[in-house]
Amino acid sequence: MCDPFLFIVISLLLSSPFSSSALLRISKGSFLSVDEPNDVLVSASRVFSSGFYPVGDNAYCFAIWFSQSLDDGSHTVVWMANRDRPVNGQSSKLTLLKTGNVVLKDADRLIVWTTKTTSASLVQLELYDTGNLVLHTLEGKIVWQSFDSPTNTLLPQQLFTRNTILVSSRSQSNYSSGFYKLFFDDDNILRLLFVGLEISSIYWPDPWQRAWQFEVGRSTYNNSRTAILDPSGQFNSSDHLNFSATDLGTGPKRRLTVDVDGNLRLYSLNEKLRAWVVSWQAMSNPCTIHGICGPNSLCTYAAESGRSCKCLPRHKMKNHTDWSYGCEQDFNFSCNNDEAVFIKLPHADVASYGYDFGYFPNQTLEWCKVKCLQDCSCKGLQFKFDEARGYYLCYPKTKLLNINGYGSMQFGDSIYIKLPKSNLSSYDKPTEEFGLDCSRQVTTRLDRTYKKKQDNGTVKFLLWFACGCGGVEIIGFLFVQYVLFRNRQVSGATENGYLQIATGFKRFTYDELKKASRNFSVEIGRGGSGVVYKGTLSDNRVAAIKRLSEANRGEAEFLAEVSTIGRLNHMNLIETWGYCAEGKHRLLVYEYIEHGSLAENLTSNTLDWKQRFEIALGTAKGLAYLHEECLEWVLHCDVKPQNILLDSNYHPKVSDFGLSKLLNRGGIDNSIFSRIRGTRGYMAPEWVFNLPITSKVDVYSYGIVMLEMITGRSPTSVQTMDDNGVMEQRRLVTWVTEKMDGATENAAWIEEIVDCNMDGEYDKGKMELLVRVALQCADQEDKDARPTMSKVVEVLLGHENDDF
Template identity: 75%
Template sequence: MYTPLLFIVLSFLLSSPFSSSTLLRITKGSFLSVEKPSNILISEKSVFSSGFHAVGNNTYCFAIWYTQSLDDGSYTVVWMANRDRPVNGRRSKLSLLKTGNIILTDADGLTVWATETTSTSSVQLELYDTGNLVLHTLEGKILWQSFDLPTDTLLPQQPLTRSTILVSSRSQSNYSSGFYKLYFDDDNVLNLLFDGLATSSVYWLDPCLRPWQAGRTNYNNSRIAVLDPAGHFKSSDDLKFSAADLGIGPKRRLTVDVDGNVRLYSLNEKLRSWVVSWQAISNPCSIHGICGPNSLCTYAAESGRRCNCLPGHKMKNHTDWSYGCEPDFTPSCNNDHEVAFIKLPHVKFYGYELGYFENQTLEWCEEECLKHCDCKGFQFSYESDNGYYLCATKALLFNGYRSVGFNDPMYIKLPNSKLSSYDKPNQEFRLDCSHQVTALLQRTYKKKQENGAVKFMLWFACGCGGVEIIGFLFILLYVMYRNREGSRVSDNGYRHVDIGFRKFTYAELKKATLNFSEEIGRGSSGVVYKGILSDNRVAAIKRLAETDQGEEEFLAEVSTIGRLNHMHLTETWGYCVEGKHRLLVYEYMEHGSLAENITSNTLDWQKRFEIALGTAKGLAYLHEECLEWVLHCDVKPHNILLDSNYQPKVADFGLSKLFNRGGIGNSSFSRMRGTRGYMAPEWVFNLPITSKVDVYSYGVVMLEMITGRSPTGAVHTMDDDGGMERRRLVTWVREKMHATTGNGSWIDEIIDTAMDGEYDKNKMELLVRVALQCAEEDKDTRPTMTKVIEKLLGHKNDDFKKSFGHENNQF
């Protein structure tokens, strides 16, 4: 067929003297056209691209995006010039005028966006590999830059200042400005604001906390926050956090998402997908406005966040939950006997109070709400600190949240005649995306004079091309049919592949483990068995010890465990809860535990150093960076597993007490947790339990890995009189180091003999010093796990002694 040749001829006939191509920069008098898809700016190393990005049918925005597409073929947009005023897909252009001004014009020539810059000298528009689009003079003076006008995303090295603000998109498919904003308030504190259709409120920081109670400070006037290339975020109000995959390398972005959460993403280059490495809010239902008025947000382990209308209400817009729900009855204010109250247990509504009334009865609160036509209901809660009940009447039912953690009920006002029909589970409404309509831009413009010969050739080529496409589709469908036939199995015709975090039945796991026949590990929390799942994945299945823990509580905790995701944590594939059966399903680790490998002498010094670094990264994620703040409380070699490449993965995390953000400092446990020899002194002396208990255990484990000696026993040494003395492992190592300081031989005396003297002394000495600092008796002198990572990574500078400051004897 000759269709390809015809398209080449047509392309030549229709092309302009300036062919479409990617550009490194544009100069005065140049422009980018929406009608030339390849007419884009690209950064020097092709990290970012800038041009017209389709946001709907015949609608475009001038944008910046990562050049590499994701696995689904989409592109990640990080900036838009005209997100709220898209332009037409014909005759729209971005022009750099001779005056030095950049303008974006629609098909009718109307300017929809401009930089409002002027320059008499030569200027050019250039896209940097940082993602910054810069208009500058040839001498390097910046006249305008996109970093000063962010949309919903902050890139590394891009400052968030007092004059900038991040605004979420309206939805996943609608790039226009949404309802959620990240900004510095007048008190110099970084906040998240819900700015909805009718109401607005700050929900992060927690409105119930003062800045200093949340670890922030308003005693600053710089108002600046920056994400650095290594994944550290630091704000002038003392907000600090780090990416789970801390370090130079991955592409990152900080985005205010459409659901009102702020998330730090890292790009997995291999899978071509973004991974959340930090987020501001762990419970999505605490985000204001997420379900709209007259609705309730609930969070379930399996299904995630859901929105439901209150009893007696119906969904207002089936394509957008921000509109919430509306009454399906006519409110009445004429007769108190026509209305009554329905009780909603475990429900809380934030804000919009008509009044607070202390030390009142339920009957009094009902009467107070009935007096006011604009009272929609009331919260009736017991104030344990004061010993009385508090009545809070509500003018608006907004920010509704249902959780078993709320002990007190909410009462809403409904017509008395229909009260019995409402006293049922309310109907669940789902978003209906099938009816969403993308509006076409209505623009009129003059058509160019058509060339009859070219038009005929175009129609002819399209006809021939259509025949080719039909033939190709026929072949493709045939191949798909054959592949489908070949993949059939006896069970209902299709092979089912189980992937992701899911619920297993007890029968499934009993079959996978051959009735729990092959035991591969055992601990205080249960026994671990090897199993093969229905999709042939090898799994480690932990059968937890019988407990009186309720199903709802177990599901809440296992939901948190399932959402923890880090390369140095064992991946949790699912769980089972049936009756008293509680099981967790993990990935299987080929080389077993660190405890097995220490005794089998399979680890050289390089593997040991990488295990120390990887374990530190996993614990740092649990302590400081994951979606729920988690203490491990039983760090020991048996709970550090090794994959096929001897990379470490921390296991059994999340089985100890879970902490919400800000709760670690005041934590308490009903009993001691951990394993003898690895437990921090705080457990023994009944001191407050913080993340430093895991730091202590980590230090002891590292010393055991380096020396090959167990801390659960004792090291026998000879005293001055020739007798034998017993020493704890930590004490013995510390004494060896101080007794031989200066001659460098102490490391040779404590190192595991299995290494046969083949090791890097500098790196092993570094690891020992870090481990000893972690194992200090005083928890305040122990470093955080993030600091441990920084110190271990310091060896790359080939000057670890300087980085550790031996001169000031900090060890």
């Protein structure tokens, strides 16, 4: 007969959270061990994983990678803590100390990496769905985050600043720091830098061009030095470097990486092929990247065959497994002019800064050769024609092709190498082309020793004795915990009943909502925070059920937020009926709105002038309530037409207001926003430039929505025709402002911007008022110049009762 007490103990052990194959977070005093393959942190949606990643023979780095493997079985690493100091494959640990510091220790207990943090509060280490590894308090305040110290990759929503830098890996299989860096320079320009063994140089943007020239298109007039890649594939930088993925739009997983070859590329993941596809790159010709073939080599590129590297005449490859080492000479050369000869390399250019021992304009080739022969340190020369001046330039060099030699039929100039006359016939042979020998597996052992502990019989006996006593205590402890657990179940049910009475919410089970939505089969909306499904509750009410994708919040924090949402009550806010917080599932249950979103109605052209004005006023009332009237000060952070729903009478109801961070009155700590919030086109400049976040971010978004509703045009691109008949793209705010500022007294500028679907049936005076209010709300330069939402309501109410 089975012992019932033993059955209880076994059941409790099996239900322990540590039996799971992956962890969502670790707390103070906990650790991850390289010896345990299951010691892996995963994000709530399991897109990202974090743990010990193998980088060599018995060598590991603590890293973050995409959980989904590629077609070859490998994973894409996006961050590493100790890329240049791998740890042993046995006995190494990452520990969250009770002091609030995270330390990575090697097997010999040597600290290899640390967050250098302290916190008296309770903190947790958690991997967010954005790929950000965050050390935060239970209140959500960020103490440390991996987004502040990237490796070679920038992820969507990860802010790139003056204090961050991307450094390429050494090779595809060597994750240590490589030769190429992306950073903000002192002139506020985002640049790529080659850092070789002997020299470093900027190679992107083209160092020969000014940053503000048309070909480069950068601006030095903003010292905020911030850049960000949004989830849709749009990259925006404070120096006006703006580009987008060829597959622009939400959906694919993306990453921006400084690759091992020095090129900056934006990748999108093809889920079906399980492969990354390049959707943008900084340079189409890899030969313009410095150091790409190493010293004493010549790079050539063809679209059909790609890049190839060749050694200069009488030079040989230095390392057949790595072309960054370049080539070395295989001859001895004495300083004797009679023994020297110049070999011409036609259609070639060179970048070897700092090695010109002179610059001589308007000279002949023979004069330039003699000048080089007179100096034993001269290795060759570059002879170029200056089209602007109409004569040749002579550049004798002490080192030739030290950074990058580039051969192309587009070049009309030549390079001349000084070589010994002996074996002249060998110079006619083709130069040696790089042939990498990838079969040679080179393993570098770390110079690290480990002390072996001496066995002690007495210590072993005491250890076993302590373990036996501890086992007895654990069994007794588990029995007590089981009894307490049963008591908590009863009290917990009572507590949930009080919560329902206090907040007006019903706490649904996941199975209830799954049944109500018919297994989440009828999708009625989708956004960055989750997917909305239509469902019918057990009391026959039709509901909108939203499954939140940002499920990284704990249950206690989630319940605190939804209880606040339950206390918000306004006719222009959507009514929330309940919630579900069960396991990893986080859902909200709303009233179902018949006419859908403002975005859908603008597309279908169903709104007349009176309805649009009432929507503008009602939306302003709802936001004013959130900002100034409710018990908790709530920032919406994502005001857009998709989040303004219209009921059966086309009255607006602001939705998704509870998904933003809830702030206490009395001030804002900008650091609680762990990532940029909002949608491209509606986001205030404060988000991009890392400025303090206030209620004025919602005011800005409201102004953009009103302009979109007035004009029927997209906020990000308005097609206009210039005086030469050429189509150009303009931002909506800029276009409307120019129309208003450029109008004369009698000019009908209102008619030029108003949505043509209204067929001219609107009040011109009230329309002009609404445009001016919207433009003041969308002021980009000074957030303090934007009105409060209560002021907007006051202005619009002054005209609400006038005849339309």
